[in-house]
Amino acid sequence: MIARTRQKKPKQCSVKGCKRANYCKGLCGLHYSRLRSTGTTEPRPKKICSVEGCTRPHHSKGLCGIHYRRLRYAGTTDPRPKTVCSLEGCEGKHVARGFCRRHYDQLIRAKRQQLLVSTQKLDLTPTPARTGQRQDSAQRPVSRDRVMTRRR
Ligand SMILES: [Zn+2]
Ligand SMILES: [Zn+2]
Numbered sequence: 001m002i003a004r005t006r007q008k009k010p011k012q013c014s015v016k017g018c019k020r021a022n023y024c025k026g027l028c029g030l031h032y033s034r035l036r037s038t039g040t041t042e043p044r045p046k047k048i049c050s051v052e053g054c055t056r057p058h059h060s061k062g063l064c065g066i067h068y069r070r071l072r073y074a075g076t077t078d079p080r081p082k083t084v085c086s087l088e089g090c091e092g093k094h095v096a097r098g099f100c101r102r103h104y105d106q107l108i109r110a111k112r113q114q115l116l117v118s119t120q121k122l123d124l125t126p127t128p129a130r131t132g133q134r135q136d137s138a139q140r141p142v143s144r145d146r147v148m149t150r151r152r
């Protein structure tokens, strides 16, 4: 006797604790779509990165590994590329080491000054004078006066 055995369709979502109505395959709409997208009806772990739009799993201090590292190194989770001077309030275009031209120059100058001071402190003996070295050989500006001659 071949009879269509109609399976009893559950009226409710089969997920434990879920009382939503059955939508498909014994699951409610929510759980069905979750199963389709994530492969499980389990809710996502609540601990994910707190950065907006980031769904990576939580790593530390409410952030995913990437954002945690970014916060540590860059001081911000802001994903903005380093195209702007990192100095607060400065909108200068990024040139090097997170600074704009002006602030980078300042940094270099300060470092040089520090270096000068420290070397002066450390190195009291005068550097041996280099005799017999000509300095006029290098860095002579090559004049490139290739003026386009007009053809008449
Ligand atoms: Zn459900
Ligand atoms: Zn993140």
Ligand SMILES: [Zn+2]
Residues within 6 Å of the ligand: 085, 086, 087, 090, 091, 092, 099, 100, 101, 102, 103
């Ligand atoms: Zn700057």
